[in-house]
Amino acid sequence: xxxxxxxxxxxxxxxxxxxxxxxPEKATAALVWQTCGAAGLIEGLYDDGGGIDPRRLAxxxxxxxxxxxxxxxxxxLVQAASALPILAAGAPANGPVRDALDxxxxxxxxxxxxxxxxxxxxxxxxxxxxxxxxxxxxxxLRGGKRWITTACPAGWLLVLARHRPGRHFTxxxxxxxxxxxxxxxxxxxxxxxxxxxxxxxxxxTDVRLAPEHLVGRxxxxxxxxxxxxxxxxxxxxxxxxxxxxxxxxxTKERLTRRLVDGRPLWHNxxxxxxxxxxxxxxxxxxxxxxxxAPRITRHHDLAAAxxxxxxVGLTVDPVLSVCAQLQGADGLLHDGAQxxxxxxxxxxxxxxxxxxLLDTVADHADTWLTELRA
Numbered sequence: 001x002x003x004x005x006x007x008x009x010x011x012x013x014x015x016x017x018x019x020x021x022x023x024p025e026k027a028t029a030a031l032v033w034q035t036c037g038a039a040g041l042i043e044g045l046y047d048d049g050g051g052i053d054p055r056r057l058a059x060x061x062x063x064x065x066x067x068x069x070x071x072x073x074x075x076x077l078v079q080a081a082s083a084l085p086i087l088a089a090g091a092p093a094n095g096p097v098r099d100a101l102d103x104x105x106x107x108x109x110x111x112x113x114x115x116x117x118x119x120x121x122x123x124x125x126x127x128x129x130x131x132x133x134x135x136x137x138x139x140x141l142r143g144g145k146r147w148i149t150t151a152c153p154a155g156w157l158l159v160l161a162r163h164r165p166g167r168h169f170t171x172x173x174x175x176x177x178x179x180x181x182x183x184x185x186x187x188x189x190x191x192x193x194x195x196x197x198x199x200x201x202x203x204x205t206d207v208r209l210a211p212e213h214l215v216g217r218x219x220x221x222x223x224x225x226x227x228x229x230x231x232x233x234x235x236x237x238x239x240x241x242x243x244x245x246x247x248x249x250x251t252k253e254r255l256t257r258r259l260v261d262g263r264p265l266w267h268n269x270x271x272x273x274x275x276x277x278x279x280x281x282x283x284x285x286x287x288x289x290x291x292x293a294p295r296i297t298r299h300h301d302l303a304a305a306x307x308x309x310x311x312v313g314l315t316v317d318p319v320l321s322v323c324a325q326l327q328g329a330d331g332l333l334h335d336g337a338q339x340x341x342x343x344x345x346x347x348x349x350x351x352x353x354x355x356x357l358l359d360t361v362a363d364h365a366d367t368w369l370t371e372l373r374a
Contacts, residue, residue: 013040016063025067029075029196030110030153032064036076037107045080050088052081052231054238054293061235062242068335070343071196073239074350075150079104081235083113083158085228090174090216097176097215100156109155112179114202115225117160118144123352125160125172125222130204132161132175134211134218141175141183141207151186151200154179159204160221169222174215183207193343230296230305233312233351237289240312240347244282244319247337251275251323254330271326278319285315303367306352306360313354316347 013019019039023031036042045056057080064073084104091097103109116122119129130143141161151157157177164171177184183206189199216224252275255266265271292308295301324337331337348354361368 013044016041016060017066020063020067023067026069027067027072028153029072029150029198032067032072033076033079033110034107036060036064037105042080042084042107043105046085046088050085051297052085054234054289054297057081057235058238058242058289061239065239065242065246068246069196070243070340070346071194071198073243074194074197074346075110077235077239078113078149078232079111082228082232083111085231086113086174086224087111087158087176087215089224089228090220095212096210097212100176104156110150110153111156111158112148112150112154114145114148114151114157114159114177116145116147118146118201123356125225126167126169128160128162128172130159130161132159132163132173134163134173134214137211138208139175139211139213141177141204141209143204145202147189147199148202149197149199151202152188152198154186157184157202158215160225163218170219172221173218174221174224175209176213176215177204177207177209181207181209193339194346226302227300229351230300230302233305233309234289234293234296236347236351237285237308237312240316240344241282241286241289243340243344244278244285244316247320247323247340248275248278248282251326251337254327258328265326274322275326278322281315281319285311303360303364306357306364307368309352310354310357310361313348313357316344317341320344 016036019035019041020032023035041060045052045060047053061073061077064076087097087101087104091101100109104111115125117125117128117130120127130145133140141159143161145159157179159175159177161173161175162171163173179186183204185203186200189201191199252266255271256264258265288308288311292304295304320337320341324331324341327337
């Protein structure tokens with residue numbers, strides 16, 4: 001009697017730190033994305049329903065952040081936590097949108113989320129002017145987008161456009177655009193910060209595509225964006241705690257090596273108290289991430305996401321400011337704390353400025369007060 005051979009157990013993907021270990025120090029965002037995708041780390045972020053696993057997301061962002069290129073981390077964050085979930089939610093069983101989704105998840109292509117509009121101030125997306133004309137045989141896209149993360153190396157552009165006039169939330173549609181389509185022009189953004197994100201500005205001049213390039217039903221773009229904005233804000237908080245923890249660890253190591261009158265600066269009481277205050281602030285952010293993550297990922301609680309995003313805005317700059325000052329002249333080095341602090345300004349801008357998010361928190365004041373009393 002012969003025994004049938006046992007099928008080999010599926011191989012678990014490597015940890016993010018292991019998967020990224022062999023990359024060169026200055027690996028581009030596209031190479032980091034390709035490596036993570038090939039290792040199954042991107043696919044492994046999501047459950048069968050398309051929801052994201054906060055623990056795995058935190059592990060991936062921490063490993064990418066440890067490489068020290070904030071632009072690369074930003075690129076991965078926007079793709080994994082915002083662009084891909086929106087694309088997946090609107091992807092049919094087959095066609096160009098499904099093909100694009102598969103290629104991005106595998107790491108073969110990169111995806112840029114083109115929402116911020118050339119004609120609209122900041123995050124006032126309801127005032128955008130990028131337009132898509134939807135016909136029976138083709139769609140035509142016209143307009144422009146600014147400050148789009150990963151625009152320059154992207155294989156696909158996920159574009160938010162209006163298909164009819166007005167600010168009503170049903171006036172907007174997602175369009176998937178090949179970055180090399182005729183009529184698409186991408187220009188690198190003029191900035192020395194977050195260069196690894198390959199940020200760019202995009203112009204669409206009579207870009208003609210098949211109707212199959214629409215993502216989801218026309219008029220559902222804004223609800224889809226809002227549904228997944230909470231996940232991006234959670235991802236930003238997870239990255240913020242990884243970044244501030246990394247900079248704090250580096251600052252402490254520098255303080256233990258720097259001597260004043262023969263004693264490490266770390267033993268100065270004032271220095272220790274300021275550093276300890278930063279530890280408390282980052283610890284509070286860490287706890288808030290763990291507390292609110294299930295509400296954001298499982299229940300799409302936008303009020304919780306606004307609270308968490310506000311906490312990030314109120315934590316990151318004060319902590320990095322102290323680190324930059326404590327590092328002294330070393331903080332002015334090319335990759336020192338002063339540059340990191342400047343790049344970290346994105347936490348108070350991207351995904352909604354802190355002041356607007358605090359206004360949202362105030363809108364839910366009664367709810368939060370009730371929870372705090374419980």
